[in-house]
Amino acid sequence: MKLLVTGGAGYIGSVVGSQLLAAGHEVVVLDSLLTGHEDAVPDGARFVRAGIEEAADAIDSSFDAVLHFAARSLVGQSVAEPELYWWNNVGGTLRLLDAMRAAGVRRLVFSSTAATYGQPEVSPITEDTPAVPINPYGQSKLAVDHALAGEARAHDLAAVSLRYFNVGGALGRYGERHDPETHLIPNVLMVPAGRRDAVDVFGTDYPTPDGTAVRDYLHVEDLGRAHLLALDWTGTAEAAGQHRVYNLGSGTGYSVREVVEAARRVTGHPVPTNDKERRAGDPPVLVASAERIAADLGWRPKHGLDTIVEDAWTFMQR
Numbered sequence: 001m002k003l004l005v006t007g008g009a010g011y012i013g014s015v016v017g018s019q020l021l022a023a024g025h026e027v028v029v030l031d032s033l034l035t036g037h038e039d040a041v042p043d044g045a046r047f048v049r050a051g052i053e054e055a056a057d058a059i060d061s062s063f064d065a066v067l068h069f070a071a072r073s074l075v076g077q078s079v080a081e082p083e084l085y086w087w088n089n090v091g092g093t094l095r096l097l098d099a100m101r102a103a104g105v106r107r108l109v110f111s112s113t114a115a116t117y118g119q120p121e122v123s124p125i126t127e128d129t130p131a132v133p134i135n136p137y138g139q140s141k142l143a144v145d146h147a148l149a150g151e152a153r154a155h156d157l158a159a160v161s162l163r164y165f166n167v168g169g170a171l172g173r174y175g176e177r178h179d180p181e182t183h184l185i186p187n188v189l190m191v192p193a194g195r196r197d198a199v200d201v202f203g204t205d206y207p208t209p210d211g212t213a214v215r216d217y218l219h220v221e222d223l224g225r226a227h228l229l230a231l232d233w234t235g236t237a238e239a240a241g242q243h244r245v246y247n248l249g250s251g252t253g254y255s256v257r258e259v260v261e262a263a264r265r266v267t268g269h270p271v272p273t274n275d276k277e278r279r280a281g282d283p284p285v286l287v288a289s290a291e292r293i294a295a296d297l298g299w300r301p302k303h304g305l306d307t308i309v310e311d312a313w314t315f316m317q318r
């Protein structure tokens with residue numbers, strides 16, 4: 001298939017773009033390089049440096065489907081400057097949908113997020129758990145999920161929103177290089193890499209077994225396989241006019257201290273920690289139930305926490 005991959009110069013888009021190419025698809029990356037890197041564009045992809053707001057210039061009827069990763073995704077920034085998130089994540093996506101409709105491209109896989117659920121009191125979180133996001137980042141992603149449901153019904157779009165929990169790991173030369181880096185695993189690994197002396201542990205008084213926050217970590221390679229399955233589903237007869245939402249997680253939660261321990265095991269380095277206050281807006285526990293995508297599309301993650309940390313570590317050392 002000929003595929004438009006928005007955000008394909010970013011972390012997840014570059015990994016999944018490379019998996020799509022390996023599966024034999026033709027890939028055009030549309031990325032403004034807002035947070036991405038030109039050298040992360042997957043080998044073999046064509047690169048168009050432009051925003052999704054200008055998607056009409058990049059897409060035509062020769063495309064079969066769009067995988068939409070491009071977004072702003074810093075929770076703290078979304079609280080400080082919400083307008084950036086509404087314009088980019090919602091406004092930009094509406095332009096992309098306009099361009100797809102005009103070009104007659106009716107298949108879409110979208111990067112949604114666990115942040116759409118806010119601070120749910122149940123664990124694990126299913127797709128039926130009420131989505132009550134607590135910051136503009138999560139709100140902007142939920143708004144797109146709703147827009148896709150309406151677009152699918154009204155205009156025969158086949159769309160899937162994949163709600164990622166905590167993505168980590170790398171695939172060969174494609175991995176996580178954010179600046180600033182807010183995510184736990186790369187921040188922990190900066191210690192053995194000699195780029196910082198210690199890692200901050202945000203919150204040690206959560207109602208969890210060791211007092212630190214629990215998350216569901218998923219290897220980016222597993223995440224990518226889910227995209228290929230979702231993409232295939234959008235091509236089935238039943239998919240036209242439908243929008244589906246699937247959680248992507250492993251179903252297992254690890255605390256911040258357990259992640260630090262994994263980094264010590266994998267790297268063989270001591271990793272000193274500094275206990276800090278809770279980070280504003282962090283829920284104590286976020287663990288996915290990914291039973292729905294397992295049942296519908298046969299997706300199951302293969303990699304555990306140690307492989308995630310190992311592959312992130314190999315990538316960081318490159």
Ligand SMILES: NC(=O)c1ccc[n+]([C@@H]2O[C@H](COP(=O)([O-])OP(=O)(O)OC[C@H]3O[C@@H](n4cnc5c(N)ncnc54)[C@H](O)[C@@H]3O)[C@@H](O)[C@H]2O)c1
Nearest residue numbers: 007009010011012032033034035036051052070071111167
């Ligand atoms: N990393 C995670 O753990 C995680 C978790 C849940 C959801 N997500 C979602 O997955 C997607 C990818 O995340 P990531 O971690 O790879 O982020 P990233 O910042 O590495 O990649 C995003 C890419 O989108 C590009 N971009 C941003 N706005 C754009 C625009 N208007 N037009 C064109 N390009 C634009 C950036 O330049 C960047 O290359 C995002 O939609 C994010 O919200 C990520």
Ligand SMILES: O=c1ccn([C@@H]2O[C@H](COP(=O)(O)OP(=O)(O)O[C@H]3O[C@H](CO)[C@H](O)[C@H](O)[C@H]3O)[C@@H](O)[C@H]2O)c(=O)[nH]1
Nearest residue numbers: 113114115166182183184187200201202213215256279282
């Ligand atoms: O240096 C750090 C970085 C993070 N943490 C803690 O580690 C946990 C995981 O934090 P991340 O920043 O790695 O991930 P989040 O769970 O905050 O964010 C993820 O889940 C969100 C949904 O809640 C969004 O989807 C977001 O894009 C995605 O990365 C949190 O308790 C955080 O406070 C630390 O202790 N020290």
